[in-house]
Amino acid sequence: MKSKRSSLALPRGTALLLCLPMLLLSSLLLSGGQPVRNAQDGIAIGVTVLFFNVLFYKMLSSGKTDRWRATAFVLYAVLLSFTFIVRMFEARGAMSLSVAKFIECDVPFCHIVIPMTVLPMALTRSIIFPGQIAGGYASIAAMFVLWLGACLVLGRGFCSWVCFFGGWDDGFSRLARTARIRTVPAVWTLLPFAILLLVAISSAALLEPTYCAWLCPFKTVTEFEAVTSVTIFLKTIIFIALFLGLVIILPILTKRRTQCALFCPMGALTSFANYLNVFDVRSDPDRCVQCGQCARVCPVFSITPQSLAAGVTRMTCVKCGKCIDACPQQALHFHIKGTPPAWNSVMTRLLFLYVSSLFLTVFAGGTFMDALRRLMNLIQTGHLY
Amino acid sequence: MGAYCFATCGPLLAPWLLAEAQGPGRNVVVVLLFLGGRLVGYLVYGVLAWLVGWMFQSALPTWYRSVFGCAYISMAVMLVIYAIRTGRATCGTGATRSAWHGQRWLRHRFLMPCVGGLITGLNICYPFMLAFAAAAALPSLFVSVWFFLMFFLGTSIFILPLPLLGLLRRHQALQTIGRLSAGLVGCYYLYAGMVIIIQGVATGAPK
Numbered sequence: 119m120k121s122k123r124s125s126l127a128l129p130r131g132t133a134l135l136l137c138l139p140m141l142l143l144s145s146l147l148l149s150g151g152q153p154v155r156n157a158q159d160g161i162a163i164g165v166t167v168l169f170f171n172v173l174f175y176k177m178l179s180s181g182k183t184d185r186w187r188a189t190a191f192v193l194y195a196v197l198l199s200f201t202f203i204v205r206m207f208e209a210r211g212a213m214s215l216s217v218a219k220f221i222e223c224d225v226p227f228c229h230i231v232i233p234m235t236v237l238p239m240a241l242t243r244s245i246i247f248p249g250q251i252a253g254g255y256a257s258i259a260a261m262f263v264l265w266l267g268a269c270l271v272l273g274r275g276f277c278s279w280v281c282f283f284g285g286w287d288d289g290f291s292r293l294a295r296t297a298r299i300r301t302v303p304a305v306w307t308l309l310p311f312a313i314l315l316l317v318a319i320s321s322a323a324l325l326e327p328t329y330c331a332w333l334c335p336f337k338t339v340t341e342f343e344a345v346t347s348v349t350i351f352l353k354t355i356i357f358i359a360l361f362l363g364l365v366i367i368l369p370i371l372t373k374r375r376t377q378c379a380l381f382c383p384m385g386a387l388t389s390f391a392n393y394l395n396v397f398d399v400r401s402d403p404d405r406c407v408q409c410g411q412c413a414r415v416c417p418v419f420s421i422t423p424q425s426l427a428a429g430v431t432r433m434t435c436v437k438c439g440k441c442i443d444a445c446p447q448q449a450l451h452f453h454i455k456g457t458p459p460a461w462n463s464v465m466t467r468l469l470f471l472y473v474s475s476l477f478l479t480v481f482a483g484g485t486f487m488d489a490l491r492r493l494m495n496l497i498q499t500g501h502l503y
Numbered sequence: 504m505g506a507y508c509f510a511t512c513g514p515l516l517a518p519w520l521l522a523e524a525q526g527p528g529r530n531v532v533v534v535l536l537f538l539g540g541r542l543v544g545y546l547v548y549g550v551l552a553w554l555v556g557w558m559f560q561s562a563l564p565t566w567y568r569s570v571f572g573c574a575y576i577s578m579a580v581m582l583v584i585y586a587i588r589t590g591r592a593t594c595g596t597g598a599t600r601s602a603w604h605g606q607r608w609l610r611h612r613f614l615m616p617c618v619g620g621l622i623t624g625l626n627i628c629y630p631f632m633l634a635f636a637a638a639a640a641l642p643s644l645f646v647s648v649w650f651f652l653m654f655f656l657g658t659s660i661f662i663l664p665l666p667l668l669g670l671l672r673r674h675q676a677l678q679t680i681g682r683l684s685a686g687l688v689g690c691y692y693l694y695a696g697m698v699i700i701i702q703g704v705a706t707g708a709p710k
Contacts, residue, residue, distance in 0.1 A: 305679055305683075308676055308679045308680050308683060309683055311676075311680045311683075312518075312680045312681075312683035312684040312686075312687060313687065315517065315518065315521075315680065315684050316514060316518075316684050316687045316688060316691075319513040319514045319517065320514050320691070322513070323513070323514060349698075
């Protein structure tokens with residue numbers, strides 16, 4: 119049976135024409151406006167630009183967002199871990215962090231640390247993370263600025279279009295055909311806010327990023343403290359167990375992004391950016407038949423019967439577009455605040471996709487190019503670095 | 504130093520105030536009870552500091568810390584039970600909620616802040632160690648206790664804004680977040696208490 123064509127789908131010619139600005143911008147940003155230095159660079163930039171623009175074209179021509187976004191987003195997370203680990207081996211010869219690297223302040227910063235640095239910064243006028251303020255790989259200032267910029271433009275869309283860890287549980291949540299666990303008590307969706315409150319204050323009390331030290335599951339696929347004591351061994355067990363539970367097992371069983379929806383304090387903090395950002399997801403009350411399909415597929419539990427009745431999503435919405443794609447009545451759509459609920463949904467979606475895809479291309483593009491360069495290096499020389 | 508005290512007491516007090524969802528006025532009473540407990544803890548330390556100075560010892564025996572490990576674990580158990588039981592109460596029907604609040608927790612509503620204040624007051628943190636070392640060098644019991652009283656007053660100022668969390672009481676979700684946080688803080692105190700006891704037992708059992 120042929121599936122119903124989305125009303126958001128554009129004719130191929132129009133979609134191709136609308137890809138041109140994205141093609142120009144992504145080429146310019148990924149090449150840094152510099153001429154290509156060698157064939158390897160040219161291939162890396164060319165393949166990356168092509169890959170992201172094909173996905174953008176598919177979003178426009180099919181009218182579906184999530185499928186194409188997720189392709190890039192999941193690959194981004196996997197490749198980031200790959201390039202990060204290779205980089206750590208290149209720089210230190212191991213994935214584990216030694217005390218010397220802490221003392222040298224040579225630890226890459228990540229956006230999840232931000233909620234833990236704000237209170238101590240206000241109280242002690244110092245940054246409690248052993249990273250570099252500016253320059254080098256993943257500096258503190260660069261991460262702060264990029265996160266703030268992305269939050270202003272995308273709100274919590276950051277978690278679906280920019281975050282380099284989100285693709286892990288997003289990917290695992292797509293593996294099973296059906297969900298084994300269908301309902302999760304609503305109270306657990308507030309747990310990230312409780313963790314945010316706790317890590318923000320405890321980091322100020324202990325003057326260390328407590329989430330990174332104890333809980334962050336993504337240390338499993340990036341870097342971790344070298345096990346030199348019982349305490350560090352305990353920390354290692356905790357973060358590996360959390361990775362297995364929240365990033366692999368529960369997403370497969372629930373078909374939801376459980377780490378992002380039920381645990382991540384950064385996601386909780388970024389939810390507040392949805393109040394500042396102009397884009398949100400709304401449902402058209404004239405079309406919605408309250409079938410609940412959108413609530414069943416929402417990866418972060420942001421649609422409830424109450425929110426659906428009000429025609430809005432909860433503040434935790436990550437703007438992945440999955441609900442919009444799944445709605446049989448095509449009642450859900452991206453929306454610009456201040457405009458009527460069903461106002462020009464094709465144009466609104468196009469505006470959102472330009473911004474979000476550009477962010478995804480720029481953030482993920484660097485990782486893709488790095489991975490491609492290393493893979494080409496592996497083929498040519500037999501070494502990743 | 505006060506900021507450090509705020510950061511130490513905040514994880515205990517803020518979830519409690521959020522979960523209870525009382526107005527700023529009632530929160531003032533809770534914070535005063537908490538500070539009362541903390542004051543008792545500090546006065547006890549005033550006496551101990553004088554004793555240590557009097558005995559010319561530079562530090563308290565290691566096993567002594569195990570007592571506070573037990574206090575931490577007691578606090579953790581109270582917090583976890585509070586988180587679980589108030590959760591059941593708020594999830595239950597109106598009748599079970601009122602019965603729960605009316606019969607049991609009303610009595611403990613004032614006990615928890617006092618015990619919490621006492622235990623955080625007895626907490627050996629870095630600013631406190633500085634104060635303790637300074638007080639141990641003071642000449643008399645009265646001056647030592649007075650020193651800790653002033654230490655208490657100076658650091659308490661930073662805790663006084665916390666009753667304003669009551670302004671957020673109309674948000675039902677914040678109560679749940681407060682309750683979940685209380686449970687998480689309980690887990691942390693449980694861990695911290697166990698570590699203190701293990702360290703105390705391993706490095707210096709009483710002879």
